[in-house]
Amino acid sequence: MKTAKAVKGFKPSQVQTNPQIKYCISMDRKELKAQVIRRHHAAEQSLRSYISSGEQKHLHRFRTGIKKLRALAALVEQAAPVKLLHDTLQPIKKTFRAGGEIRDAHQYLQLGQQEQTAPAGLASKEKQMKKHAKLFRSEKRKHIKRLDKAKGALIRKLRPVKNFELNRFYDRELLAIGLGLQHAESEEQLHDSRKRLKVLLYDLPVVRHVLKLQISEDYLEQVQTAIGDWHDNLLASEHFPSLTRQTLEQRKDINELTADFYEKATSPADLALQQID
Numbered sequence: 001m002k003t004a005k006a007v008k009g010f011k012p013s014q015v016q017t018n019p020q021i022k023y024c025i026s027m028d029r030k031e032l033k034a035q036v037i038r039r040h041h042a043a044e045q046s047l048r049s050y051i052s053s054g055e056q057k058h059l060h061r062f063r064t065g066i067k068k069l070r071a072l073a074a075l076v077e078q079a080a081p082v083k084l085l086h087d088t089l090q091p092i093k094k095t096f097r098a099g100g101e102i103r104d105a106h107q108y109l110q111l112g113q114q115e116q117t118a119p120a121g122l123a124s125k126e127k128q129m130k131k132h133a134k135l136f137r138s139e140k141r142k143h144i145k146r147l148d149k150a151k152g153a154l155i156r157k158l159r160p161v162k163n164f165e166l167n168r169f170y171d172r173e174l175l176a177i178g179l180g181l182q183h184a185e186s187e188e189q190l191h192d193s194r195k196r197l198k199v200l201l202y203d204l205p206v207v208r209h210v211l212k213l214q215i216s217e218d219y220l221e222q223v224q225t226a227i228g229d230w231h232d233n234l235l236a237s238e239h240f241p242s243l244t245r246q247t248l249e250q251r252k253d254i255n256e257l258t259a260d261f262y263e264k265a266t267s268p269a270d271l272a273l274q275q276i277d
Contacts, residue, residue: 026160027207032076033155035206039068040151044144050099051137056106059099066096071202073154079165088153091146098136105129111236111243163210170211173200178261181223181254187234190254194227213266220265226254 043065050058070089077085106129112122136143173196180193201220208215230250237243 025210026162027166027210028160029158032072032158032161035072036069036151036155036158039065039072040147043069044147047095047143047147048140051140051143054133054137056103059103063096063099063103066092067198068202069150069154071199072206074199075166075169075203075207076158076161079161079169080159082157082159085154085157088157089150091149091153095143095146098132102129102133102136105132107232108236108239111240166207166210167212170200170207170213170215174213174215174262174265178258178265181258181261187231190227191231194224194231197224197227216265216267219267223254223258223261223265226250226257230254 043062046058046061046065049055050062066089070086073085073089076082105125109122109126109129112125177193177196177200180189180196184190184193197220200215201217201224204215204217230247233243233247233250237247
């Protein structure tokens with residue numbers, strides 16, 4: 001954030017004590033750049049760790065790191081606004097997708113091992129996953145180069161974002177997500193609501209101090225987790241019919257959880273969770 005001295009026309013003491021003045025200050029390009037560098041570094045470290053060890057937890061953290069970069073791009077793109085800012089992350093898209101295929105195959109194998117009757121082709125699926133993982137890990141330089149290119153492109157297109165626009169972005173998104181959850185009739189609609197929720201959650205630590213809304217982070221996290229678990233089981237139920245009943249029950253739970261979504265999302269955390277219980 002700009003310091004008090006940097007706000008033209010106001011004394012430092014005025015900025016510190018007057019929330020209306022603070023509300024007009026921008027999140028400057030320098031701060032946004034620092035966030036990109038921090039998120040890029042975390043993603044790169046996780047990528048290097050996965051390439052070195054092959055452990056799935058590092059692959060998951062790498063993909064989460066890319067999602068956090070996407071979330072920041074989405075925030076600036078819509079609140080600054082900057083047209084097509086998300087396109088700057090295109091260079092890392094192939095790596096992200098390749099990692100996702102390995103991750104999905106790993107989760108499939110885990111479910112298969114839990115079933116009493118393993119589905120046909122489980123052994124060949126495991127062999128294929130290991131082959132893809134080996135190839136992925138052998139292309140370290142390519143992945144790092146893509147990640148660095150995406151970081152540079154994103155930084156070059158960053159623009160300052162006014163606090164007023166940050167607040168409007170969160171309010172607008174929460175309202176839209178609430179409507180989407182209320183009227184979701186398809187798997188894609190519900191999954192899209194979750195992706196928008198995760199953008200708000202990933203960016204919340206950066207903008208929380210300037211938001212006028214009292215956002216219940218615990219509630220938002222509970223909603224996105226519930227939708228994520230349902231979506232995973234829905235996809236898996238195509239191969240594991242035993243999950244079908246559980247998936248239907250999860251969908252009902254989501255409907256109950258997301259009733260009056262906006263009111264729960266913008267209540268203090270303890271009150272929102274009392275409304276859920």
